Amino acid sequence: MNLVFLGPPGSGKGTQAVRLAKNKGIVHLSTGDLLREAVKNGTELGKKADGYMKAGDLVPDSLIVGLIEDKIAAGDLKSGFILDGFPRTVPQAESLNEMLQKNEITLEKAVLIAVSDNEIVQRLSGRWFCPTCQVTYNYPANVPKNEGVCDHDGAKLVRRPDDEEKVVRNRLEVYKKQTQPIEDFYRNESILAEVKGEQTPDNVFKSILEVVG
Numbered sequence: 001m002n003l004v005f006l007g008p009p010g011s012g013k014g015t016q017a018v019r020l021a022k023n024k025g026i027v028h029l030s031t032g033d034l035l036r037e038a039v040k041n042g043t044e045l046g047k048k049a050d051g052y053m054k055a056g057d058l059v060p061d062s063l064i065v066g067l068i069e070d071k072i073a074a075g076d077l078k079s080g081f082i083l084d085g086f087p088r089t090v091p092q093a094e095s096l097n098e099m100l101q102k103n104e105i106t107l108e109k110a111v112l113i114a115v116s117d118n119e120i121v122q123r124l125s126g127r128w129f130c131p132t133c134q135v136t137y138n139y140p141a142n143v144p145k146n147e148g149v150c151d152h153d154g155a156k157l158v159r160r161p162d163d164e165e166k167v168v169r170n171r172l173e174v175y176k177k178q179t180q181p182i183e184d185f186y187r188n189e190s191i192l193a194e195v196k197g198e199q200t201p202d203n204v205f206k207s208i209l210e211v212v213g
């Protein structure tokens with residue numbers, strides 16, 4: 001099963017992608033996670049990506065396409081995958097098609113998790129996570145038992161710097177201008193499957209299972 005997950009920031013695509021990858025025994029590849037790791041480790045890629053990420057802008061296509069190319073060349077995607085956060089622009093989607101064709105891999109579906117703007121700003125500005133175990137909390141829907149600390153290990157909760165409201169609004173704008181055209185790209189290829197993201201996480205997951213089969 002080879003899939004791309006699409007959706008605005010905060011649509012829950014990361015959470016759902018992890019869950020589906022486990023359920024199907026396939027690889028979950030998040031370019032956001034790879035970039036955050038590169039920033040944390042202070043690699044060349046991380047140094048180049050840091051400023052764009054802090055502002056909520058996209059990292060240049062050339063940096064990202066190379067990352068995915070390396071994963072394909074290493075054979076990491078051979079037994080099925082979910083790409084989460086890639087592609088983010090039409091040129092990235094075109095590059096992905098070329099890379100997959102070269103390696104005789106077929107993309108089966110692009111799963112779009114649709115969520116309204118207001119819901120997204122509310123969700124992201126209330127999103128906190130545990131830096132130790134990575135569990136995510138959301139105010140007001142899913143709050144920790146003790147204000148500001150993780151239920152599992154007592155670590156002090158932190159937020160992603162790009163979840164500040166101003167940056168969230170920019171990320172949404174960027175999504176609309178640069179990423180949303182990909183929906184038509186995959187619609188034209190007849191592989192776009194849309195799922196309603198404003199349901200409980202369990203019901204979103206059920207809807208995803210229905211469309212991916």
Ligand code: AMP
Pocket residue numbers: 009031032033035052053054056057058059060061064084085086087088092162171
């Ligand atoms: P995410 O965790 O998917 O929300 O990604 C966090 C940030 O990483 C984005 O706001 C971008 O700055 C950068 N990023 C992640 N994936 C891509 C991509 N495919 N193209 C360009 N920038 C990306």
